[in-house]
Amino acid sequence: MADGQLLSNQKTILSNQSTITKNQKAILSNQANIVRNQKTILANQAAIKRNQSALDQILSNQKQILAALRK
Secondary structure: OHHHHHHHHHHHHHHHHHHHHHHHHHHHHHHHHHHHHHHHHHHHHHHHHHHHHHHHHHHHHHHHHHHHHHO
């Protein structure tokens, strides 16, 4: 009886170790994806800043045009 329980416990341990290994691989993959996403976000932020700067310039130009038209 004790030997049967021991064998059952060992099988459970092996199964759990296998699950842990699979989970660790998934975590590593997810971490790699997170890093890629962070790099994309940083690149997008740079583009957003450039676009915002361009929009600010457009607004300034529009104000100058409006002021000139009012003269």
